Structures are given as structure tokens and as C-alpha cells.
Amino acid sequence: MRSSRERLHEIIFEAETPEGKAFDVALLLCIVASVITVLLESVASIRAQYGLILRALEWGFTLLFTVEYGLRLLSVGKPLRYALSFFGIVDLLAIVPTYLSVFVAGAQSLIVIRALRLLRIFRVLKLAHFVGEARMLRAALHASMRKIVVFLGTVLTIVLIVGSLMYLVEGEASGFTSIPLGMYWAIVTLTTVGYGDIAPQTVIGKLLASVVMILGYGIIAVPTGIVTVELAHARRAPITTEACPDCGAGGHDGDAGFCKFCGARL
Numbered sequence: 001m002r003s004s005r006e007r008l009h010e011i012i013f014e015a016e017t018p019e020g021k022a023f024d025v026a027l028l029l030c031i032v033a034s035v036i037t038v039l040l041e042s043v044a045s046i047r048a049q050y051g052l053i054l055r056a057l058e059w060g061f062t063l064l065f066t067v068e069y070g071l072r073l074l075s076v077g078k079p080l081r082y083a084l085s086f087f088g089i090v091d092l093l094a095i096v097p098t099y100l101s102v103f104v105a106g107a108q109s110l111i112v113i114r115a116l117r118l119l120r121i122f123r124v125l126k127l128a129h130f131v132g133e134a135r136m137l138r139a140a141l142h143a144s145m146r147k148i149v150v151f152l153g154t155v156l157t158i159v160l161i162v163g164s165l166m167y168l169v170e171g172e173a174s175g176f177t178s179i180p181l182g183m184y185w186a187i188v189t190l191t192t193v194g195y196g197d198i199a200p201q202t203v204i205g206k207l208l209a210s211v212v213m214i215l216g217y218g219i220i221a222v223p224t225g226i227v228t229v230e231l232a233h234a235r236r237a238p239i240t241t242e243a244c245p246d247c248g249a250g251g252h253d254g255d256a257g258f259c260k261f262c263g264a265r266l
Contacts, residue, residue: 006245009075012068013243027068031094031117034061038111058111062098065114069095077246081262085247090116140230147226155190155219162186162212166205174201190216 014020034057040046041054069091073079082088094117097110163183170176175198176185185198189212200209246264258265 005075005077008071009243009245009248012072012075013245013248028118030061030064031114034058034065035112035115037061058098062095062111065091065095072248076244076248077264078262081247085261087117088248137231140227140233143230143233144223144226148223151222151226158215159183159186159190162190162208165208166200169202169208170200170205174205175199186212189213190219192216192220 010017011019011023037054037057041051041058047054072088072091073083076082083092090113094111094114097113100110160179160183163181163186164179165182166185167176167179167182170182176182181198188195189209192213200206244259244262244264244266247259247262256266
């Protein structure tokens with residue numbers, strides 16, 4: 001006979017049973033409602049008229065999510081491991097801002113981080129293939145990390161050199177009052193953003209700016225190409241929506257018998 005903890009875990013973490021799916025759907029609706037409450041409270045005219053009601057709703061949702069977070073910790077065999085997982089941290093951050101707002105005015109605006117909890121919708125609606133695609137993207141980004149770090153190091157070196165040259169060529173008369181300001185201009189230009197708050201005035205400066213602009217188009221394509229190559233090599237594997245009874249982690253392979261994060265039997 002299953003223990004109360006196992007039954008609680010099935011309801012909170014699993015979406016295969018009617019009770020589990022009902023719990024998850026209700027939770028997702030509450031998350032959406034709480035985010036909408038925060039958005040409405042940020043509008044001055046609405047806050048002036050319904051501020052007290054919105055704050056009461058905000059605290060109500062926070063208390064509800066606090067109880068839910070405690071139940072999640074109780075329902076897993078390794079509470080600390082779940083607390084340190086991605087969703088464990090997101091669940092905690094979803095309730096902290098409201099309590100923090102008691103001491104820091106405006107901190108409740110950070111409650112919008114609750115929107116991250118909506119990622120659970122892929123498990124609730126049994127869209128496991130989306131989880132598999134997300135894992136493949138994460139693997140590609142991880143494999144690209146070292147190449148991207150080298151690339152960013154090269155870009156920062158170019159920014160430093162170009163910023164220094166613009167400071168030397170243009171000087172304070174054109175608004176380039178320091179090398180850091182020249183680097184700021186180089187970043188804005190290299191990324192093709194082009195705010196226009198500072199611009200070269202001399203012929204040499206404009207020539208250098210033209211080179212940086214053209215270089216920017218080529219640089220933007222590099223990280224895209226790196227990630228694309230890794231995506232092409234990423235392995236697709238069938239994913240299950242089952243959550244680990246010990247740490248609450250999901251995203252396991254379809255034929256997995258044990259959790260790949262903590263080793264518990266699935």
C-alpha cells in the first residue's frame with residue numbers, strides 16, 4: 001500500500017492521474033491570475049482604484065504558493081535536492097518577492113518571475129516532445145559554450161581596441177571623453193543597435209565607424225553558426241513526463257529506470 005508521501009507526490013508531480021492533472025491545471029490558472037494581478041497593480045489608475053483588492057489577491061496567491069512549495073518539499077525523498085533544482089529555485093523565487101516587499105518597497109514587481117512556472121504546462125499537457133527539444137537546445141548551448149567564450153573574448157578585445165582608437169581620433173570635442181565611453185560606442189555600433197547619442201565627426205572616425213558597422217554584420221552570424229552546428233549534432237531521444245519521487249526532476253528518457261539526477265528508481 002502506498003504511503004501518504006507517495007500519494008502526495010503523485011498528485012503534485014505527476015500529470016497522468018485525474019487528480020494530478022486537476023492539481024496542475026488549477027496551479028497554472030493561479031499562476032496566470034497572480035501574474036495578471038501584478039501587471040494590473042503596476043498601472044497607476046488601476047492601482048488607485050483597486051489597490052487594496054489587488055494587494056489582498058497578491059498575498060492570497062503568495063500564501064497559496066507557499067503552502068504548495070512546502071507540500072512539494074514534503075512529497076519528495078530528497079527535499080534539499082529539489083529545492084536546489086531549477087524548478088525548486090523558481091518556486092522559491094515565486095513567493096519571496098511578496099514577503100520582501102514588506103521591507104523593500106516595489107519588490108513585489110519581481111513576482112512576474114512566477115511566469116517561469118508556466119513551463120510546467122508542457123508536462124501537464126503531455127507535450128513531452130517539447131521537453132525533448134528544449135533538452136536538445138540546452139545540450140547544444142552547453143557544447144557551444146567554450147567556442148562562444150572564445151568568440152566573446154575576441155569581440156571584447158576588438159571593442160577595447162576600437163574604443164581606444166575612437167578616443168584617440170575623435171577626442172573630447174566629438175563627445176568621446178574617455179576610453180570606456182569609446183568602448184560603449186563600439187559595442188552599440190558593433191551590435192548594429194546604433195543609438196546615435198554619440199557619433200564620430202572626423203573623416204578618420206567615420207571611416208573607422210564604417211569598418212566596425214560592416215564587421216558587426218559578420219560578428220552577429222558567428223554565434224548563430226556555432227549553435228546551429230551543435231544543434232545538428234544533438235541527439236534526439238524520447239522523453240517521458242514522469243517525475244522522480246526523490247528529487248522531483250523530470251525530463252527522463254522514455255526507457256529510463258532510474259533518475260539521471262539522483263539515481264532513485266522511477
